[in-house]
Amino acid sequence: MTRQGDATYYDGHTAKPHKVRVDVQSEFVLVLGPDGDTLAAWPLADIRMIDAPVGLLRVRLEPDDGARLDVAEAMLAQTLMTSCPSIKNRGAIERADKVKIVGWSAAACISLVLLAIYGVPAIARGIVPAIPMVVDRQIGASVKSNIAAQLSRGRVCAPSAAADTAFKTLLDRLRAASNGRIVGDVTTILPSPVPNAFAMPGGHVVLLRGLIDKAETADEVAAVLAHEYGHVAHRHSMHKLVSEAGLYFLLGVVLGDFTGGTLIIAGSRAVLSAGYSRDAEREADAFAVELMHRAGGDPMALSTLLERITAGRSPGALSILSTHPLSEERTADVRAQLDALGPVDSPRALLTDAEWRELKRYCAETSPGS
Ligand SMILES: [Zn+2]
Structure with a gap:
């Protein structure tokens, strides 16, 4: 021991x-x-x-x-x-979590009244900081399995040991550079041909195989993940969920049940539907650029990938372009931030060529999932 x-x-x-x-x-x-x-x-x-x-x-x-x-x-x-x-005595901890939620549900009852008076967006801004992270995690896990069922019919990737190691290496490089700012990084690759990635409450991030297919370097994949971690760190998906599923969410709190069907469907819709606000995107971009810069990777990799997908006009409502349209303003913001940060110290690709080839094959085999 x-x-x-x-x-x-x-x-x-x-x-x-x-x-x-x-x-x-x-x-x-x-x-x-x-x-x-x-x-x-x-x-x-x-x-x-x-x-x-x-x-x-x-x-x-x-x-x-x-x-x-x-x-x-x-x-x-x-x-x-x-x-x-x-x-x-883990039971005691779970009981403590329950007490926290029950105590918090009194606040939710009051919120329901305020909701009727002031409307959802105003409530969402005030309410999210007060929600314990244990609620984010519970919702995130349920929303993730729902999305997996929708996007990959419940199938999961069955990577080789080498592909799995390559993926973990990439995540470790990002985590090591993040100074603890990557919150609850439960990152999953799903075998869907759609080129996109999603962040859900509690730090569940889903990367779709289609995006790895479109990427030409590991840094491009890392930059997408870094951007999603930015959404998680700022709890953007929780804001969106509370705004869009507000009433169901609050009812979930009152009933102490965050796994109810209506809430999960509303939560999945909030995660999959077109994008966050421009301010939220700017915050996630800034997080990603800083993280990639610290990790010694290519901070422009996200722009490069989005430009390539834009040029190819990858169709489909669920493509990353529908949620992350590449605007001149966005690219200009990234460049301005990079000018302020200065050159990357000892730049190196986040994976070796061999590791990148393995990551490309991560979903070559799939299995029915659990
Ligand atoms: Zn985004």
């Missing part, structure tokens, strides 16, 4: 992250500074898990003194989870 490893510690006084060593002992977790000095000793019995991006274990102390410990190493996180009584 891995009892020691690296982690990030926030001392609760400043926002500054500290790179620390963590040592899980029989009664305590020791948080050690660079010189081996003990920054904190947390009793295992007083450690609580809190919401964090997927792939990260975030814990605090009870009573809460503002300090946080983020553990990204899977083995160490596993040790910590099995050593802390409150985390081991």
Whole structure:
């Protein structure tokens, strides 16, 4: 069992992250500074898990003194989870989530009244920041399976080990460059010939095979993903869903059920229907350009791909062009941002040629899914 490893510690006084060593002992977790000095000793019995991006274990102390410990190493996180009584008891966590949702549904009842008075868009702006991420994730997962059923008849890609590794390598490059800003990146490639990608609540991102077919470099695929991660980071799909499915959404909250058919159909329509606002697109573009720039990839790759698809006039209402029309204004914004960022430090393609060939074949085989 891995009892020691690296982690990030926030001392609760400043926002500054500290790179620390963590040592899980029989009664305590020791948080050690660079010189081996003990920054904190947390009793295992007083450690609580809190919401964090997927792939990260975030814990605090009870009573809460503002300090946080983020553990990204899977083995160490596993040790910590099995050593802390409150985390081991997963039922308790789920109950806590439920309490949160029930408490929140009182707010939703009030919102229903406000909705009748002020209308949906105004409510959506105010309401989304108050929605716990656990709700985003629950809706996102249901919407994703609904979309998978619609776009690929429920079939999933059955990649070779090499293709799977290539895809994970690409995601790792982006995640490493994101400074933790990629939220809950559950990224799936679906075997649909439509060239598009979608971001859904909770960080579920779906990339369709058709877009990989149109791409000529791994950087182009990465840039599309980076753009979708931008939508996720800004919770654009949640805004859209609450705006478009407002009443159903709020009823879902009141009833404590986010998996109801009407809400999921409305949610799927919100994700698939023509695009976000221009401001939302600009925010996602800016996120993507910055992420690609940090990753050492080609920050213009998204524009290059969209230009190629535009030139080929790829038809179909679901094509990426229907949701992301390439305008001169958009390209100009990207160029202006790149001028401000300056040249990319040590640029290199995000995948080797061999890895890119494997990714191209990711959906060569498919299976019926589960
Ligand atoms: Zn977009």
